Amino acid sequence: MVATQPPHYQPEAHRRCPWCGSAETRFVQRGYTGPTDEVDQYFTCASCGKVTYELVAKTAREMRLGRFHAGGVYQDRANKTRYHVNRVLKVGINEYLIYLKPIVGPEAAPASAGM
Numbered sequence: 001m002v003a004t005q006p007p008h009y010q011p012e013a014h015r016r017c018p019w020c021g022s023a024e025t026r027f028v029q030r031g032y033t034g035p036t037d038e039v040d041q042y043f044t045c046a047s048c049g050k051v052t053y054e055l056v057a058k059t060a061r062e063m064r065l066g067r068f069h070a071g072g073v074y075q076d077r078a079n080k081t082r083y084h085v086n087r088v089l090k091v092g093i094n095e096y097l098i099y100l101k102p103i104v105g106p107e108a109a110p111a112s113a114g115m
């Protein structure tokens, strides 16, 4: 067997961390049966440890509580990151997918009380 892949070949699942720019990421795809039963799609960064969501699944109830809508802002409090909501898609009787785009920049650090 001879390796014939060009040196620059990168699988499509190779993501770059939007928060620190590192390419040391591990991508987790939604919906495939496997060792994990993920409903969200995201990748984790080995450099800064942050999680970047591309898709998050919500129930109808969570959608109402969070008031998620296209053009809005989605906050990930666990990672202290924010995203633009690109699109909301209904995928089941009680399930929605939110398509997210990271908001990177100085405004990514919201002022929060109690710190």
Ligand SMILES: [Zn+2]
Residues within 6 Å of the ligand: 017, 018, 019, 020, 021, 022, 045, 046, 047, 048, 049, 050
């Ligand atoms: Zn990173």
